[in-house]
Every structure is written in structure tokens, then in C-alpha cells.
Amino acid sequence: MRTCLLVLYAGLFFTSCSKPYEVFDIFVPEINTEYDSLFFQELITGKVLGKVPLNSSQKSFSFPIEGQLLASIQVKGSDKSYLTILGPGVSKSLKLSGNFFVTEESPADSMDNVIWHSTNEMFSRYAGLIFRVDHPESVKEKFDSLINARDKVIKHLEPRISDSEKALLNYQNQARAYNFLMYYGRIIKGFEAQDPYFDFIKKINFFDSEAKSLPDMLLFKYEIELLREQDSIQDIQTFLGEIEKKTENLDLQNFLKAYYIKSVIEHPSYWRPHEQLFTSDKITEALEGEKSNPYSLLINRASDSFFSSMAGVEAFNFKAKKSDNSDFDLSNLKGKVILIDAWATWCGPCVKHRPNIIAIAAKYQNDPRVAVLMVSVDSELDRWKNFVSRTNPQGFGIEVNIPNGINDIFGDKYLVKAIPKYFLIDPKGTIISSDLPEPSLGMEKMIEFELEKM
Template sequence: MKTKLFSTLFLSILSVSAFAATITGSRVGANEKSSGFFVEAFSAKGRVLFKSLKFDQNGKFTLDFPTNEALVYWIDNFPVYVLPNQNLDIILPARQSATFVIGGSADQTAAKPTMLTEANIKINGKSEIDNLLINKIQLASADLIKEKKAALSIKEIDQQYADEAKLISKSKNPGLVSTANFYNEMHYMEVKLQYLRSHQPTNVDENFFNIIDKISLNNPAVNSLKAIGLRSLVTGYYTFWRLKEGADIKDDDLIDNGSVGKMEFLLKNVNNERLINEQLSQNIIYHLSISGWDAHLDKIMVAAIEKTTDASAKKNLIELREKYSKVSKNAIAPDFSISDVTGKLVNLSDFKGKVVAIDVWATWCIPCMHSLPYFLKLRDKYKDNPNVVFVSISTDNSKSKDKWLSFLKSKDMNGVELHAGDEKSSAFEKAYNITGIPRYILIDREGKIIEDHAPQASEPEFEKLIETALKSK
């Protein structure tokens, strides 16, 4: 029995250690006092490796990671293709601190964050064609955009793509070739998008957009991207696809990070679990924070919940749907109780039978400062109308309460001024899902929400909504 148990344990240990990539390395000029760096790796499961590495007294580091699949390791943001059981010795480029002048005086200087002295890494004792191939592709596209900028030409873009494809063909590793081709096509599309942002799309022929036919968001290589790369890919792909269909590059749908069109596109065309679990969820969350819940978005959320496979992401979407749908158009506005400048509690129910226009703001919020004068102008315009009340609710924290009071005095603000930034009143922010400011909320005379994410007071539509509500019985 003991022999059998020992054999089982031995095989278990062997199975764990049989596949372990070992990465050693150093940084030029580094020692134990040098700042460390992060290493990340991703697969279909999401991020499978996230580790902070430090240098020893000789500026060296070691990483052992057990895996039975080839992965792209993001080592200090450099993508390195590593096979199971592969040993690599990497040399990272040096980082250096710089100084900059403060206030125009040469003797007043401060240190900038450390910056890479070059944008490449090296591998000791072996060919770099395979392991650093993806890094080379990434750098080539970044350099082309940086050097050429608005002078970028289609000929140069096509030539770079051909050069990288030729380099990829030298590799004998089928898995790497497939992954590297994906990166080359992805960056080819990104550089073309950069071109379109500097030139009129009418200057290109129909073949310009053909690269999108080679890229699939369901390609397994998608899973090797970092989260920021994943987001960039989805945005770039959706934008390029819409432009091919004839959209204007300035369309709001292409600029909006929470684009409904993008969410519908993902639901219809993507089966990659990581994209659905991460990016679709993030798009929904962003949309909720900016525009709130509506019936159209609800249909998207229901479909997203059904398609999401990650239990945590699914649970979050379910909770968000319930939370935001309760505070949306035509729903009964949650009552609140918030202190005014004298400390007296003011309730929403105090304004029963009136249209309530709410401005949620803070003294530190620059966009709030831009829109606040328009809100105050409207408040002054309707001051003699007993059927509407304008309520200013500050989210300045308790430590900034004196600053808020001083601001009110300086602007001669003596209407309904409430302070929701202390613990006693923070329930308001939770109840109304306040995730960003300025935020405008309109409530009708029956206590129902007209708009939970109303247009800013600086926009004509804001007053139009108030007028419509006043005319309603």
C-alpha cells in the first residue's frame, strides 16, 4: 500500500514538473535596488500568470512556470513566445531616470519615472526568430506609426506587412506561425486605422479593407493578448468593420467605449469565451455608468448573461441588471434624506407634486464646473414656478465640506443645496448608482424618474424635458 502511495505521489510530482518553462534573465545596469517588473501570461481561461519579479544583487531574475501549453509571456510588457520545458535567458534593456526643470529654474529638478533606454530585448545563446518574433512585429508597427504619423502611406503599410509575413515564414513552429500571423494581421489593421484617422477614407480602394477578412475574433491567438490589447482589438476590429460598411470614422458609435452596436456585434459574431466574459461585460458596465439602463440594453444584458460562461462575470451582470433597472426611466424614484447647509435633512418626498431637477456634482469636478452655471441659470429662470424645484447635490467628501460651503457662498448659491458626501448621506449615491459626475436626474410630479441619466444642463434637451414634464398632468 505504501509503495503504491509513493508511486502515486512521485508521478504527481513528475507530472507537475514535467512541463515548466524556466525563464532567467537580467537587466542592463540593474541590481537589487532596481525596480522590479511584472510578468503576465494569458490563455482561454484568462490571465493564468501574474507575478512581480525582483532583481538580485547582480541584476538577475528567475521565473519557473508549470504549463503544458505554449504561451505568450508579457515580460515587462515585452511579448515572448515560450514553449513548455523551454529554458530562456533574457536580457532586458536598461531603464534610466531623467530630470526635468520645475518652474523654469535649472536648479529646481525632479526625477521622472524610469524609462526604457531602448524598446527591445535580447535572448542569450539562441536564435531570436521564434521567441521574439511577436515582439518584433509589435515594435515594427509602433515604430512605423511613430515615425511617419500623418505622412504614413499605403505603400509603406503594405510593405511592412509583407516584410513581417516573410519573417514569419522562416519559423518552423506551426503554433507560432499561426499566432504570429494573427499579430501581424491585427497590427496591419491597426496601422491602416491610423492612416484613416489622418486621411479621407475616400482616398482608399475597396481592397484596403480586405485584411479584416483574414482576422477572426474567435482565433485562439486572441487569448494571448493582455486585457488592454483585447479591448484595443475589439475596438479596432469593430471600427474597421463599420468603416468597410461605409460608416463615418467620426460616428459616435465608433468613439463610444460602451457602444450598443459593438455589444450587439460581439453577441452575434463572437464565441471566444474570454472576449465574451471580459470585453462584453466591460462594455455593458461602461454603458450603464454613462447612460444607465433601458429596455434595449436589457435585451443585450439578457443575451450576454446567457452567453457568459464565467460564473463571477455572469453573477455580476445579473446583479447589475437588477440594480440599474430599479432606477431607470418610469421607475419610482427612491426617496432620499440629505443634509442641507444648516444640517437639516431634506427628503425627496418633500417635493411631492413637483418636477425635480437634480444636479449631482462636486467642487473638484471640472466638467461639473462647466455645466453648473447653466443649471443655476435655469434655476433662476424658473424660480417663480411653484411646480418645479432645482436641487444641487454635492458629493464632496466630509473633509471637503468647508470647501463646498465656501464655494456656495462665493457663487451666491442659496437654493436647495445638499451635501451627500458624508457617511450619513452616501446612501443616495448607492441608491441612484452614482458612478460618475456630473450626473443629472429628472423626476416628474408623480415621483417617477423621467431620465436617470438626463442630458447635461448645458444642453437644450435638458430644459425641453422639464417643460414637457410641467405640461403633463
């Protein structure tokens, strides 16, 4: 007889002794841990697939799922995560490894995490080479060798993994490496699409639904191919048409269109040839055109953030906690020019620019017309508190925390999908800019300009 399982469906827990729909099963061990729960989150969309209470006597759980996808396992209150491949009929047993959970006896999961981490390690290992002016071909060779080495491991694993797992691993192997090479060429080096550097797009194989696990690679490929045919991208619909023309799988096609619109709104600096296309009018048109897209929720959430963080819009009033655990309310700063720094201790660029932000906070420390607000989105509060006391012992500015703030309403309303991010709000509570440059004299001049108007 099948054991009755605790099932999460439509946000409600109930007990079921059968499976009227497709589910995946999760088994957690008997452990003593300070954490109260963990959750499974779809990697790209951020959709929560299931939440598991760790202090419950029940150790078996089932959650509904429609098809294979890549998810992260994350403990509430920790920034660390582990990737897992989930799908209908999949059963995963978990074990605690340090302060995060991993799956047991799942070679596909282990390999996907190796792909993820080894790509990141390549960046740190060859940082000197990557930032040299004259060695783009050497950078490509390094990442090609990484793809080949991981491909051999995937082939070795074939007897122990399913065909669908193999397809996803093959895609992840290419996508993680080529995504970096795209970023390197498009952003770091600023090469034009016609540059021979991008000829590696010819190596990108055809992929199907597994491309939803990391869609940027295909979109970047489509962009380069289109720009090699014409000098510029004329409008949003032109690129949406390119996606439709080159993607046979209708579900993947709809996903790529929704993800493209979402991505350019949330990360415009990654999409420079498209950036000027995304005005408020054009986004409204795109929303109307894709309203029947089954993935329209991806677009809607991003567009809501775009419109709520535009210059001229009233700044969303948020609450946070100070390092002494007292409450903070943004509305209490009304009447001041407010500079907001959204950051985290785990963000390298945030830490790099933090001394400059603190210097600006020190400059205006005794000016009652200015507030410099440093909003941490760290989940690990003790780590944040220790970092603040070490790096800002004089207590310049206002230090507050919103746990996991990128995924909180704060992140939605202010379009905080990448950090650091800087905002300026006027004394009336209206957003002046939600995309300030990094801390510099330019930022100070913007503050001074607002003070002159007071």
C-alpha cells in the first residue's frame, strides 16, 4: 500500500493516498538543524515548486509538477543553494551538507552542480587572461576545453542517467560556458556582432525544451545572427519575430519571447542593442501582443516593476530592520533627498563600491536634508551585521536589511534583479532615478543638484 504523503497544491497542504496528477517526491532525513524549512524553486522563473518543513515528524512529501525542469534547493535563511533536476515521477532523497541540502545518489544532479561551479571557477582562475586586451581567442579556447572535458564526463554517466537528464546536462554544459563567452564579447570587450569572435555560435547545437533551463544562450545567438543580417534591431516585434522563426517548439518559443521581454526590462545593460527599444509605450505594446502567451506572468511581473520604478513615480514605501533589530520605515525620511544603495555582502561589485558609498554617507552625515540608505538583501543576518560593524564602524548613513530582498516586494517594486543598484528619491518621495551610475562624483553632483532646488 502506498504511504499517504503531504501534498502541496495551489498553496495548500493536504494529505493524499493517491496521485491524481503528476508529482515529484522528496524524502528528508532525521536531523537536528537550526533551519525550519527548505524550498524548491524553478531556476529561471523563480516559481516556488514546494516547501518542506524540516522540524515535522513527516519525512515524505509530494508536489505537483508538469514536466522536467531545473530547480534550486535552498534553505530559508541561507544564501547557498544546490541544483536538482525534477520531473514527474522523480524521487529525491536529501542530506544535509554544511548549511545546505544536496540530493543523494543522483549523478545527474551532481554533474549539473559541477557544470555550474566549474564555469564560475574558470572565471576566477583565468581572470588575468580574461581582462587582457589582446587574448579573446585564448579565452574561447579555455572555455571550449572546459566544454569538451565536461562532455566526456556526461558520456561516462550515460548508463546511470535518463535521456532527458542527458539532454539537459548537454545543454547546461554549452549554455553556461557560452553565456560567459557571450557576456565577455558583448559587454566586457564590446565587440560588434559581425566580429569573427562570435563565430562560435555555429557550434551551438539544436536544443528543445531543456533550453528553458538557461535560455540566454539561444537568445544571444538569435541576436547575433539577426545583427549579422541587418545593422540594427528596429523594434521589439522584430526580435520576437526572429524567435518565432527560429524556434520550432511552440512551448519553448512562447517561453523565449516572455523571457526576452522580462530579461531586457530587468537587465538592460546586458541587452545594449535592444535597450533603446524598451520605452514605456513599447513595453505596453509588447504586453498587449503577448497577453495570450502562457508565460505572460513572467512579463507582467517584470513590467510591473518597470513602471513602479520609473523616474517620476512615487517611491514605494518599504519597511526593513536595522542592525539593532529596530524597525525602519522609508516614509520617515520624507522631506530628504534619499540615496539608496541596494547591496549584499556576497556581491563582489557591491563590496568593491561600498567604501565609496560610505564616503558619500560620511560627507552628508551632518546634513539633515540628505539620507544615505544602504539596503542589504542578505538572508544571513549575522553575516550582514558582522560585515556592517567591520566596514562601517562609525555608523555613517543608515544600514538596514530586507532578508532575501531581491525576491521580496522591495525587489519587485524597485526592479532590483541585479546588485549593486542605486536610486535617488526627492524630498516629496518621487523617484528621480532608479539606475544611477556607480558611486562617483557624478552621483554626488546629482545629490547637490537636488539640494539646490530645495
